[in-house]
Amino acid sequence: xxxxxxxxxxxxxxxxxxxxxxxxxxxxxxxxxxxxxxxxxxxxxxxxxxxxxxxxxxxxxxxxxxxxxxxxxxxxxxxxxxxxxxxxxxxxxxxxxxxxxxxxxxxxxxxxxxxxxxxxxxxxxxxxxxxxxxxxxxxxxxxxxxxxxxxxxxxxxxxxxxxxxxxxxxxxxxxxxxxxxxxxxxxxxxxxxxxxxxxxxxxxxxxxxxxxxxxxxxxxxxxxxxxxxxxxxxxxxxxxxxxxxxxxxxxxxxxxxxxxxxxxxxxxxxxxxxxxxxxxxxxxxxxxxxxxxxxxxxxxxxxxxxxxxxxxxxxxxx
Amino acid sequence: xxxxxxxxxxxxxxxxxxxxxxxxxxxxxxxxxxxxxxxxxxxxxxxxxxxxxxxxxxxxxxxxxxxxxxxxxxxxxxxxxxxxxxxxxxxxxxxxxxxxxxxxxxxxxxxxxxxxxxxxxxxxxxxxxxxxxxxxxxxxxxxxxxxxxxxxxxxxxxxxxxxxxxxxxxxxxxxxxxxxxxxxxxxxxxxxxxxxxxxxxxxxxxxxxxxxxxxxxxxxxxxxxxxxxxxxxxxxxxxxxxxxxxxxxxxxxxxxxxxxxxxxxxxxxxxxxxxxxxxxxxxxxxxxxxxxxxxxxxxxxxxxxxxxxxxxxxxxxx
Numbered sequence: 001x002x003x004x005x006x007x008x009x010x011x012x013x014x015x016x017x018x019x020x021x022x023x024x025x026x027x028x029x030x031x032x033x034x035x036x037x038x039x040x041x042x043x044x045x046x047x048x049x050x051x052x053x054x055x056x057x058x059x060x061x062x063x064x065x066x067x068x069x070x071x072x073x074x075x076x077x078x079x080x081x082x083x084x085x086x087x088x089x090x091x092x093x094x095x096x097x098x099x100x101x102x103x104x105x106x107x108x109x110x111x112x113x114x115x116x117x118x119x120x121x122x123x124x125x126x127x128x129x130x131x132x133x134x135x136x137x138x139x140x141x142x143x144x145x146x147x148x149x150x151x152x153x154x155x156x157x158x159x160x161x162x163x164x165x166x167x168x169x170x171x172x173x174x175x176x177x178x179x180x181x182x183x184x185x186x187x188x189x190x191x192x193x194x195x196x197x198x199x200x201x202x203x204x205x206x207x208x209x210x211x212x213x214x215x216x217x218x219x220x221x222x223x224x225x226x227x228x229x230x231x232x233x234x235x236x237x238x239x240x241x242x243x244x245x246x247x248x249x250x251x252x253x254x255x256x257x258x259x260x261x262x263x264x265x266x267x268x269x270x271x272x273x274x275x276x277x278x279x280x281x282x283x284x285x286x287x288x289x290x291x292x293x294x295x296x297x298x299x300x301x302x303x304x305x306x307x308x309x310x311x312x313x314x315x316x317x318x
Numbered sequence: 319x320x321x322x323x324x325x326x327x328x329x330x331x332x333x334x335x336x337x338x339x340x341x342x343x344x345x346x347x348x349x350x351x352x353x354x355x356x357x358x359x360x361x362x363x364x365x366x367x368x369x370x371x372x373x374x375x376x377x378x379x380x381x382x383x384x385x386x387x388x389x390x391x392x393x394x395x396x397x398x399x400x401x402x403x404x405x406x407x408x409x410x411x412x413x414x415x416x417x418x419x420x421x422x423x424x425x426x427x428x429x430x431x432x433x434x435x436x437x438x439x440x441x442x443x444x445x446x447x448x449x450x451x452x453x454x455x456x457x458x459x460x461x462x463x464x465x466x467x468x469x470x471x472x473x474x475x476x477x478x479x480x481x482x483x484x485x486x487x488x489x490x491x492x493x494x495x496x497x498x499x500x501x502x503x504x505x506x507x508x509x510x511x512x513x514x515x516x517x518x519x520x521x522x523x524x525x526x527x528x529x530x531x532x533x534x535x536x537x538x539x540x541x542x543x544x545x546x547x548x549x550x551x552x553x554x555x556x557x558x559x560x561x562x563x564x565x566x567x568x569x570x571x572x573x574x575x576x577x578x579x580x581x582x583x584x585x586x587x588x589x590x591x592x593x594x595x596x597x598x599x600x601x602x603x604x605x606x607x608x609x610x611x612x613x614x615x616x617x618x619x620x621x622x623x624x625x626x627x628x629x630x631x632x633x634x635x636x
Contacts, residue, residue, distance in 0.1 A: 023362075024424050025466065025468075026469075027466070028467055028542055029466055029467045029468075029526075029542075030363055030393045030397075030467075030526060030527070031361050031362060031363040031393055031394070031397050031398065031399075031464070032361070032362045032363070033360070033361055033362075033464045033466075034359065034360040034361075034362060034461075035359050035360075035461065036354040036360055038356070041351050041352065042351070042352040042353075042354055043349050043350070043351055043352075044341075044350045044351075044352060044405060044438055044439060044456075045348055045349040045350070045405075045439060046405040046406070046407050046439060046440045046441055046452075046454060047407070047441045048408075048409050048441045048442075048443045048445075048450075048452065050409050050443055050444070050445045050447075051448070052445075052446050053443060053444055053445060053446075054443070056463070075348040075349055076349070078348065079348075079349050079351075081349075085364075087362055087364040087454050088364070089364050089365070089366035089452040090366075091366050091368050117377045120362055121362060121363060121364060122364045122367075123364055123365045123452075123613050124366070125366045125367075125368055125371060125372070126371055127368045127370075127371060127447055127448065127450060128370050128371075128447060128448055129368075129445055129446060129447010129448050129450065130366075130445065130446060130447050132366075132409055132445060132447065132450040134364075134366065134407040134441075134452030136364060136405050136454035138362075141351075143353065146349070146351045148343065148347055148351075149343075149346055149347045150347075151347075160579075208347070208348060209348070224346055224347075247358060248450075305490055313517035318507070
């Protein structure tokens, strides 16, 4: 494809070529060429973001670019992988202002520097619909050491990084349903912090990032591992801002999405290794429950010790 | 991201899980894990296809899937790479019928078998706009042997595989502007034939696939290599069906798009090697001109020997 006449050509040269690493051949070829790190497995993941679904038309374009990159980096983080680079396709209406692309690329440039990745290649095209973005990222990990969704065992602890619920509350703030004097919740919603650098390979028996809501994503780990989970709501780490919102927002914290924290299964004899890894990475990790044998389901114990009934199971984009 | 509740979950399970290779972890994880072929370079490319731009809403969905895969396979073919697998994101309106996904996946399944690739992963999401597809494909090649756009030298021959122009004429057929009794032109437009298996590594000094029109794409090779090209229109291989359309369609053949043939620069002392490789691959290759030193431009000599003026330089999607 690589459809390029002056307009598309100039757009790529102006905004995307500066993002390219050596593998991207200056975006002058149709392909990237990568010599993979010898003796390592590659970890690959792709996510799409669509205007009106994942972001609003008037969201700052630099934040859209950074979020697109970060949700993919978060998937790598949950596998214990080190990011290498990415390919991206951008479909945008013909009347998309040049300033939008400039802002979008500036956001990507900023996070490329922060996370040590470069653009390998991609495609730009027009659309009659909303801006439609797709990003495929590559990372590497020691052979056989990628942390998978499968692998949790009965007795493994359930651990979470950082704090849970800020993203969901931030969405409530954006919708005008909650106050956020410090701006912390909104910023957590707008800009995920991928938990890269936590050395979970060989430590966690299973893992994923929390993007669709803690309870729903824990359910995925249960189904993948064929076991049940007991989650203790009182142990779930909340930010001061989330606590300030009050107990009526607890269910939102547990079932909302956009956390981009890591949800890990950790055998008890690896607790110290995880704590040590967290110390090295400068991250908080909290044990919030444990896995049990039994048919896949998530039991949530409320702050009062009684089982908690949660209406929403999580978020679906389809 | 990997947004999945029952609806999205079931959609993936029903249509896309059967396409997954072992690297795709059954599409139950957010990532794929690939052990790259040792001692090989990876070649990566991504293309987007959008409804109303690259295909029409009522195009058969299996052909859309196959075309999406094949345009990417064509990029690998032009680099001399062997395909491995792909990641894909699909954004579709919520009311997209299940039969559309079934047909789309069936087309992918058919071509996966034909070209020896599997689905590694991806994402599905909704959109308020037209169906928006993005595919990233991986291939491998001997270290340093990927055929690039840069590298053509003055005196190198310009070679093309197969026949040129059928795709552009097929589009004219689809628009009712040309008759196509045999259906050959339309099928060439709808279903590219990626020229995989032609052993061009170490044989071609530069190469790309012809997707935006022969003259425009030759211009890309000129700019990348910093040299001029002389193209002899009388030598450009046309199918019997294209010849039947008559000389008034010659310019369309030279400047239209959707050929997905390979355009190669080949040093004269590699002619025999290229012919031998073509014989092995069962493909036609034709010398259609040569590169000259000079500022980047494409000179086209018409069938009468006089310079040919071409109105359209090619196709842009933006």
